[in-house]
Amino acid sequence: MRGRDIKRYSYEWANLWLIYIPWHFPYQFDESIQGASTKAEEAFKLQYPAVYSHLLQYKESLLKRNKAETGIRYEWYAMQRWGAKYWEDFSKPKIMYPNMTKYIPFYYDEKGFYQNDKSFMITGNFVAYLTAFLNSSLFKFCFLNNFPELQGGTRELRKIFFDKIPVLQVTKEINDSFISKINDIQEKYTTQKAMEIDAMLFELYRLTEEERKTIGFVEIT
Template sequence: MRFFLAIYCPLFFSDFDGHSIVFPKNGNSWVILSDIEQRIKRKIEAAGTPLKNWDIKIYRGILTGCNDAFIISKEKRDELIKKCPKSVNIIRPILRGRDIKRYSYDFAELYLIATFPSKKYNIDDYPAIKNYLLNFGKTDNEHLSKYGTDCWGKRRLEQSGNKGSRKKTHNKWFELQDSIAYWDDFSKPKIIFQEIVQEGQFMLDTKGEFFCNDTGRIITGKAIKFLVGILNSKLFFFAIKYFYGGGLLGESGVRMKHTFFEDFPCIKENIQIKTLVDEVLESKNITELSQKIDHKIYELYGLTNDECDFIENSN
């Protein structure tokens, strides 16, 4: 690889005077870095432990197979609970990727009918939800002309792989498409984030209140309050953007795929960062507090003023 690059790519390297190729020890893709970027990368890797070695778990959000049926409005939620109070047990607030912000969220008052296959629900125990799902989509004229009104929603929601239904699985017609074993983690304190971002957008759900759809991800485990400060920092975004990620999306977008950032070396849990995160969560104006977190993280990684300025001007 080194021979090929040096001999066959002279024009390519003419665009990168003052840069060097860095070949990661872990076998990841090589990157071209300037001297200051190399110094920053070395300091990050000397100071921390890769996130994949932390006591955390990262999971994808929920794939329903038909969001229009299983993600409902507050009005529909209230209607179902009024008809059958037991419905409240399997209807949970849900966030989409677009709802997730830096340390916060915009709740669109959407709710998930959380019929996870692994829970083995008897839909007859929830007659209001059963009736709603059986009648889902009756305004679709094409489907009406083919099947009539008999078991309309059941035909649309069955997981048979037939045309007009959901993809083939072994799950029942009223169940979500995902047969996930980690459904209980959504009810735990956790970090929720979306993948495609212009800046770090990680929020903390301390009460285990929210589920998220498949455009979001969750992180559970120890030290999540400290970690949300790290993950929202400019240093972390810079490192994923230039060292550990899959490259830019468009002019400034970054994909926060967990398989990219699990190699990020994170410093040990720090009480000062946790305290600042507490202040952020209680404050409406997070800009000044976020800057304090950024500066503390720079200090803990041993960065110089020049290196800090370089990161600030690169994001």
């Protein structure tokens, strides 16, 4: 998923795929393996023949990446920097968003999408509720200016700017109540559904009718 593919409560996947191969794959969890493993390569070749054959065309180039380590500490086909253990986070429920955007969109992902370097993700507790908060009119009204405006009206959504934003702490039960709403709106987006989620947040934050009007919210009838 590229940053440009992420929309508010949705995405437009461009049918792009990423080949990710950790050290010693497919025995990446075998801590007894030290250095480039012939055993791992043979298993990779047997289990994923098409991918192995594809990479074999580029073996010479891949071996030149880091001559002190490639083919020595790890196999020539491995495509991972050591220390990048956060790869498991991609399979967790997470919030995805572009690094620069005009529209400040956030998508709640349970499908295990990977991302390019033009987008970020947030993992942790209560991310369904947090997705609703970040997509809300309340968030944009109060915190849009926390993010610097760049040329063309885009905003830079970097972690250092999110760190300064206070977020109401909620319980698991409250987060669960947002999960069904998020799944529903991401199945088919409507303005009505977005307003219903906004209304739930306003109740949590105990906004008065006057404060809701200031934000520009009109009560659903």
